[in-house]
Amino acid sequence: MAKAAARREVVNLYKTLLYMGRDYPQGYDFFRSRLKKAFQKNSNISDPQQIHTLVKRGQFVIKEIEALYMLKKYRTLKNRYTTEENLSKS
Amino acid sequence: MARVLVGVKRVIDYAVKIRVKPDKSGVVTDGVKHGLNPFDEIAIEEAVRMKEKKIASEVIAVSCGLQQAQESLRTALAMGVDRGIHVEVPQAQYDTLQPLHVSKILAKVAQDEKVDVIIVGKQAIDDDSNQTAQMTAALLQWPQATFASEVKVEGNEVVVKREIDGGLETIKVKLPAVISADLRLNEPRYATLPNIMKAKKKPIKKITPSDLGVDVSPRMQIVNVEDPPTRQAGSVVPDVDSLLAKLKEKGHI
Numbered sequence: 001m002a003k004a005a006a007r008r009e010v011v012n013l014y015k016t017l018l019y020m021g022r023d024y025p026q027g028y029d030f031f032r033s034r035l036k037k038a039f040q041k042n043s044n045i046s047d048p049q050q051i052h053t054l055v056k057r058g059q060f061v062i063k064e065i066e067a068l069y070m071l072k073k074y075r076t077l078k079n080r081y082t083t084e085e086n087l088s089k090s
Numbered sequence: 091m092a093r094v095l096v097g098v099k100r101v102i103d104y105a106v107k108i109r110v111k112p113d114k115s116g117v118v119t120d121g122v123k124h125g126l127n128p129f130d131e132i133a134i135e136e137a138v139r140m141k142e143k144k145i146a147s148e149v150i151a152v153s154c155g156l157q158q159a160q161e162s163l164r165t166a167l168a169m170g171v172d173r174g175i176h177v178e179v180p181q182a183q184y185d186t187l188q189p190l191h192v193s194k195i196l197a198k199v200a201q202d203e204k205v206d207v208i209i210v211g212k213q214a215i216d217d218d219s220n221q222t223a224q225m226t227a228a229l230l231q232w233p234q235a236t237f238a239s240e241v242k243v244e245g246n247e248v249v250v251k252r253e254i255d256g257g258l259e260t261i262k263v264k265l266p267a268v269i270s271a272d273l274r275l276n277e278p279r280y281a282t283l284p285n286i287m288k289a290k291k292k293p294i295k296k297i298t299p300s301d302l303g304v305d306v307s308p309r310m311q312i313v314n315v316e317d318p319p320t321r322q323a324g325s326v327v328p329d330v331d332s333l334l335a336k337l338k339e340k341g342h343i
Contacts, residue, residue, distance in 0.1 A: 015283065016282070016283050016284075019283040020280075020283075025105070066280045069280065070277055070278070070280070072105075073104060073128055074273070074277075076104055076105070077104065077128055077129075077215070077273055078273060080215075081273065
């Protein structure tokens with residue numbers, strides 16, 4: 001049942017992204033509505049090959065968001081805990 | 091193979107704007123997003139990497155605080171820590187819990203669990219004390235390597251690069267030792283949803299400070315908590331001459 005497998009993959013991707021959206025800088029609601037739209041746009045696709053490509057893209061987006069969060073946290077802390085005289089340090 | 095203990099603290103999320111309670115007794119924590127202290131995340135990451143490199147045999151996370159501290163422990167477990175210890179401190183005592191109390195608890199837990207390395211964040215982003223690592227080391231009579239930006243374990247010794255004013259200092263300490271993590275030590279991983287789910291199966295032991303024989307009665311009293319002074323509004327000057335006049339008037343040129 002390739003179709004069921006593909007469905008499970010998509011649902012998992014959606015759940016993971018929703019979970020990550022809770023930390024999104026512009027708010028959870030902003031993220032959720034956009035996420036929903038993005039998934040709905042492709043809801044008519046039934047070709048397993050194409051679904052697979054899209055899921056791969058989704059996983060790429062997950063990595064990007066993780067990197068975004070990390071960088072944002074790092075920069076905020078760096079600004080907060082670096083005094084002007086040792087700014088040159090990093 | 092070393093056993094590693096990491097200290098974690100649940101704090102108000104780094105991105106949240108802190109508000110002071112109207113009665114000036116503290117800051118508003120109800121309904122505010124909390125998270126793991128970012129420096130503790132770095133400490134956890136370092137410990138988990140030690141485990142992945144087969145330097146550490148077991149990584150234990152310990153947190154002192156309210157019931158909700160378990161959420162932070164859960165995040166730590168999701169990042170790869172093996173088990174958690176929650177030292178429950180009720181709200182009344184948590185308000186006046188100081189680094190000295192926490193150090194005593196960490197030192198006792200470290201002895202009970204026979205750990206070789208303690209890694210903590212250099213400071214928590216809520217009280218910014220930056221004392222826990224130092225005092226824990228002192229209480230245990232262990233060497234300390236604070237503000238670590240690189241940690242290398244070589245047999246029975248650890249070589250640590252420390253962030254100091256204007257540069258880096260490399261020191262070598264014998265195990266057992268206490269290490270405190272600075273911002274550039276590593277890039278902590280994200281606790282993913284599946285890992286959070288899996289972490290629910292990992293054990294968290296719940297104890298109280300009195301089980302450890304540590305007295306957490308207040309040693310201080312919070313008198314007043316106030317907002318930092320707000321920046322004074324600037325003004326627009328019409329031309330260069332008036333700018334120069336203003337600067338002269340303030341004594342800047």
